[in-house]
Amino acid sequence: MALLEIRDVTRRFGDFTAVDKVSLSIEAGEFFCLLGPSGCGKTTLLRMVAGFDAPNGGSIWLDGKDMTGVPPEKRNVHTVFQSYALFPHMTVADNVGFPLKMAGLEPAAIKTRVDEALDDVALTGFSGRYPNELSGGQRQRVAVARALINRPKLLLLDEPLAALDAKLKENVQLELITLQKEVGIAFVYVTHDQQEALALAHRIAVMNHGRVEQLDEPSKIYGFPKNRFVADFIGTCNILDAEVARIDASRMQLRIPGLGEVQTTQIDGARPGDKGVLALRPEQVAISPQLRPDPDENHFAGKVFDFLYLGDVTVYVVELPNGSRVEAMLPNSAPGRAKFFEPGDAVEISWRFDAGRFLTE
Amino acid sequence: MDSRRAARWGISGPPLLYLVLFFAIPTLIMVLASFRLPGDFGGLAPIVEQGDDGTRTINLTLENYQRFFSDPLYAELFLKSFWYAVITTAVCLLIAYPLAMLIARSPKRHRDLLVLLVILPFWSNFLIRVYAWMIILGPQSVFTGVLNAGLGLFGFEPVRLLFTPFAVVVGLVYVHLPFMVLPLYANLEKHDPVLLDAAQDLGANSWQRFWRVTFPLSLPGVFAGAALVFIPAFGIFAIPDILGGTGGIMIGNVIKQQFLDTRDWPFGSVLSMVLTIVAVGLAGFAAWYARRARALA
Numbered sequence: 082m083a084l085l086e087i088r089d090v091t092r093r094f095g096d097f098t099a100v101d102k103v104s105l106s107i108e109a110g111e112f113f114c115l116l117g118p119s120g121c122g123k124t125t126l127l128r129m130v131a132g133f134d135a136p137n138g139g140s141i142w143l144d145g146k147d148m149t150g151v152p153p154e155k156r157n158v159h160t161v162f163q164s165y166a167l168f169p170h171m172t173v174a175d176n177v178g179f180p181l182k183m184a185g186l187e188p189a190a191i192k193t194r195v196d197e198a199l200d201d202v203a204l205t206g207f208s209g210r211y212p213n214e215l216s217g218g219q220r221q222r223v224a225v226a227r228a229l230i231n232r233p234k235l236l237l238l239d240e241p242l243a244a245l246d247a248k249l250k251e252n253v254q255l256e257l258i259t260l261q262k263e264v265g266i267a268f269v270y271v272t273h274d275q276q277e278a279l280a281l282a283h284r285i286a287v288m289n290h291g292r293v294e295q296l297d298e299p300s301k302i303y304g305f306p307k308n309r310f311v312a313d314f315i316g317t318c319n320i321l322d323a324e325v326a327r328i329d330a331s332r333m334q335l336r337i338p339g340l341g342e343v344q345t346t347q348i349d350g351a352r353p354g355d356k357g358v359l360a361l362r363p364e365q366v367a368i369s370p371q372l373r374p375d376p377d378e379n380h381f382a383g384k385v386f387d388f389l390y391l392g393d394v395t396v397y398v399v400e401l402p403n404g405s406r407v408e409a410m411l412p413n414s415a416p417g418r419a420k421f422f423e424p425g426d427a428v429e430i431s432w433r434f435d436a437g438r439f440l441t442e
Numbered sequence: 443m444d445s446r447r448a449a450r451w452g453i454s455g456p457p458l459l460y461l462v463l464f465f466a467i468p469t470l471i472m473v474l475a476s477f478r479l480p481g482d483f484g485g486l487a488p489i490v491e492q493g494d495d496g497t498r499t500i501n502l503t504l505e506n507y508q509r510f511f512s513d514p515l516y517a518e519l520f521l522k523s524f525w526y527a528v529i530t531t532a533v534c535l536l537i538a539y540p541l542a543m544l545i546a547r548s549p550k551r552h553r554d555l556l557v558l559l560v561i562l563p564f565w566s567n568f569l570i571r572v573y574a575w576m577i578i579l580g581p582q583s584v585f586t587g588v589l590n591a592g593l594g595l596f597g598f599e600p601v602r603l604l605f606t607p608f609a610v611v612v613g614l615v616y617v618h619l620p621f622m623v624l625p626l627y628a629n630l631e632k633h634d635p636v637l638l639d640a641a642q643d644l645g646a647n648s649w650q651r652f653w654r655v656t657f658p659l660s661l662p663g664v665f666a667g668a669a670l671v672f673i674p675a676f677g678i679f680a681i682p683d684i685l686g687g688t689g690g691i692m693i694g695n696v697i698k699q700q701f702l703d704t705r706d707w708p709f710g711s712v713l714s715m716v717l718t719i720v721a722v723g724l725a726g727f728a729a730w731y732a733r734r735a736r737a738l739a
Contacts, residue, residue, distance in 0.1 A: 179644050180645050183650060
């Protein structure tokens with residue numbers, strides 16, 4: 082049995098269904114991400130696992146025990162809150178030692194454990210400080226140390242990096258990965274930031290409107306989104322309206338209104354006449370000034386509409402004859418190079434048949 | 443620069459003037475008066491007296507202080523008033539804390555109404571409210587009747603409520619309760635509820651959540667409320683006058699007596715001085731203790 086089993090959990094607030102029959106299982110030692118836009122139910126689900134909220138239907142099992150009716154203080158699960166929720170009237174040492182004190186440990190034992198825990202998060206020497214004397218990154222580490230000190234079965238993290246600036250975020254992500262490996266405790270990490278989820282998690286559950294849209298490894302979620310929502314939410318994606326024209330031996334021909342036919346990989350269950358979208362990642366779209374015919378590629382002529390210089394890459398927005406716009410990404414490998422094309426340039430875009438995905442919903 | 447200085451004086455000037463006129467100068471007059479002699483018909487004797495024979499005597503003395511320290515009656519009265527004020531503060535805290543917590547944790551749209559109810563008694567006259575207690579605690583009241591009937595059932599003698607220390611404390615608590623509720627509410631309302639979630643998440647039961655998180659964080663409110671109740675309760679005279687009878691007299695009554703009945707202003711000033719020094723000393727100690735508690739927490 083998995084460490085955490087969420088079975089058909091539903092939570093309604095009046096007419097609004099925040100979590101709709103969600104089932105998940107999380108293994109010991111796993112770094113699991115709940116990813117979705119705000120209001121998708123991920124935080125509600127997390128609060129139910131922590132015990133702050135109870136499902137209207139379904140059950141939550143931790144380590145083989147039904148958690149129904151078990152209050153948060155009796156669950157072997159700790160939470161790192163988005164605001165960190167450090168006790169402002171306690172020093173760093175008292176904050177970190179709080180769970181041990183509640184568990185009734187002797188002061189001397191608490192002190193030893195707290196010193197160890199602070200050492201683990203590189204905060205030795207900060208034990209006498211108050212939370213308002215720490216930086217955002219230090220507070221985050223105190224919150225993690227406090228939540229881990231009495232070794233819960235499961236650590237829940239509710240957007241713990243939302244308050245940090247971008248540069249610090251990256252360092253903290255690496256720290257979290259290392260820490261999770263070291264302690265071997267399963268992490269359930271809630272975020273709306275897809276990059277964070279892709280970087281951190283072993284597995285991601287993408288949620289929307291209270292349901293799990295897709296549950297998979299990060300590379301599968303990114304590379305093989307199951308539906309339009311996932312494709313759109315994870316990374317950037319070109320979405321073109323499409324209809325299945327015919328299905329050949331191994332490939333599928335899509336008709337894109339006003340543009341023509343596009344070949345793509347076959348999708349199980351797709352039939353001619355099915356309507357949907359073609360999802361295409363910008364980095365899979367090549368952009369060049371002249372035609373380079375290749376039977377495995379789709380080619381379209383277009384015109385550069387605009388471009389975005391992002392430092393490492395430049396994203397070109399290319400307008401196609403049917404008026405739709407496709408983003409293509411080119412790396413700026415040569416130093417000082419900001420762009421290859423100007424707005425208005427006639428270009429050709431192309432992508433391999435297996436780059437795009439046909440999604441029916 | 444000059445306009446900014448003008449603005450600063452413009453803003454701080456009026457309250458400063460107010461404090462100088464109605465606090466600093468009266469205090470200085472009182473300090474001075476405590477060293478002077480009473481006038482023949484009350485009030486104060488002139489400091490410099492021109493005798494008939496042309497000699498000048500300067501009427502300044504330490505006699506008033508001597509009188510205070512030589513008669514233990516006054517120290518006892520101070521001590522008694524101190525205990526009345528302490529009990530009042532403690533009872534107010536015990537009643538006000540749950541009330542303030544209830545208001546702070548009720549839905550936002552109800553809070554203003556509940557706060558309004560707390561300060562509603564201020565809309566009627568102070569003396570009328572205290573006289574109302576005279577009726578409630580009086581021997582003919584329903585309350586006293588029911589209480590004594592109940593006591594009688596268990597074989598106890600009937601008790602007298604009015605004109606006892608009990609009545610004084612009831613009056614003191616009743617009048618000062620809002621001064622405890624309001625600062626406590628203002629403090630508790632600001633607490634971040636996620637801190638309680640965090641404490642619960644980390645294994646604290648409801649008792650521990652209160653004593654480890656809510657209460658220590660509310661200490662500034664507790665000290666503010668305690669000061670607002672203790673200091674006026676310590677020196678009050680109207681409530682013991684009305685509800686206390688002869689046994690319930692407090693130091694405020696003696697001060698009032700000295701000024702209005704005995705017309706011994708210098709001795710009244712001595713008592714006022716001592717009252718002020720004790721109250722300021724206690725408030726200073728409380729502030730120091732609160733800071734130290736914060737540092738050791």
